[in-house]
Amino acid sequence: MTALTIHEAATTTGWSPRMLRYVEQLGLVEAPRSAAGYRLYGPAQLQRLRTLRALLDEHGLELGDVGFALRLRREPALAGALDDWFDETPAPPRTTGSPGAPVPDADWLAFEQAKHQQLLDR
Amino acid sequence: MTALTIHEAATTTGWSPRMLRYVEQLGLVEAPRSAAGYRLYGPAQLQRLRTLRALLDEHGLELGDVGFALRLRREPALAGALDDWFDETPAPPRTTGSPGAPVPDADWLAFEQAKHQQLLDR
């Protein structure tokens, strides 16, 4: 099938083989493996690599930045902690019933949903 | 009122004066200024500095990471581009009416709202 080796994928996407392994190590584009362990780059992976490059160029990002964004998606607790910190400043948002207790943590999903709902209600 | 100089704020929060200026430069904690330009740290800023330290320690973050998270909040286009890239992989999401055109960009907010709505609908 249409599956390229790492060297072929590198030349067609503009990355270097070394960088393709690094990108995979960051968890950004993981190529399936052959029985012998060779990385196999299919159309999906190639597309992903090209759009990744465009993303970096367009917004002046680095791979580490995208890696951090990935971490935000994999660790919702981290994303929630950041949300809380950024929302902390303006005013005591505890206008709803529950007082200032640090969120029972079981209600965390509902808490985040409420926050997203606020985003939608505008 | 209760407003500390940068040196006092540093000793009570555990940061160094240098780092307080750096944190401000990153846009994370900005202290109001006196008429002469002195930074004035009130309770709000002190609280923010302490919780910032806790945030870093708890999740093993660096200041630059939080700075990047701030950038994500200030540049919704960047956040949207990352969302799109991460959502790109699983399946062709163009199941709704509009074909593969790169989103008319005026509908961008609605597009993101729809995506958030999917998050809420679970």
Next chain:
DNA sequence: GCCGCCCTGACAGAGCGCTGTCAAGGTCGG
């Protein structure tokens, strides 16, 4: 008026991220 703190700007060094390159060994196609 003086001494101590504040400001900005700059330089410096430690550390880390990114990228290339090499080594030792396995796999594949002619």
Next chain:
DNA sequence: CCGACCTTGACAGCGCTCTGTCAGGGCGGC
């Protein structure tokens, strides 16, 4: 079977981030 490719692991250098420190000048309280 041989040459070209792949694997992982390691090391090296460039550049950037982070943090401290210093210089030159202003502000403030005793």
